[in-house]
Amino acid sequence: MEITISNLDNIRESAREFINNIGSHKVFAFYGKMGAGKTTFIKAICEELGVDDVITSPTFAIINEYSGKDETIYHFDFYRIKKLEEVYDMGYEDYFYSGALCFIEWPELIEEVLPEDAVKVQITEKEDGTRAILF
Secondary structure (H helix, E strand, O other): OEEEEOOHHHHHHHHHHHHHOOOOOOEEEEEOOOOOOHHHHHHHHHHHOOOOOOOOOOOOOOEEEEEOOOOEEEEEEOOOOOOOHHHHHOOHHHHHOOOOEEEEEOHHHOHHHOOOOOEEEEEEEOOOOOEEEEO
16 A cells, blocks of 8 residues: 655644554554654654654664553664664564554664564655655
8 A cells, every 4th residue: 555645734644544554463664764754654653543652763762662542552763773682682572572563663674573464664755755655
């Protein structure tokens, strides 16, 4: 499926469309270049899921935990991971297989430990500034 974000004014609408189409999937791997809008889109999704906390990129913390209105949400940013052992040390299985929603930025750095059923989400910035979300 493809969703287009034409501007930040309609990002919440795009997030709702994403949520309405995720089915029973729980782990989402967000791919895209630096500045493509991964964190911004994940923030909009979390807001639509009822998260009241401040939603930021977990670049330094690696993981942020949020409480939505119906479930726990884990937001990962593996940009600063130097070696896969760091992911093992943090106990990634406890998160990825918890049944909670997991949104992962920079999954290409940990692909060998991603669950088989993780949904790949590609965010691409187009020449006109719109974003294409393909999953």
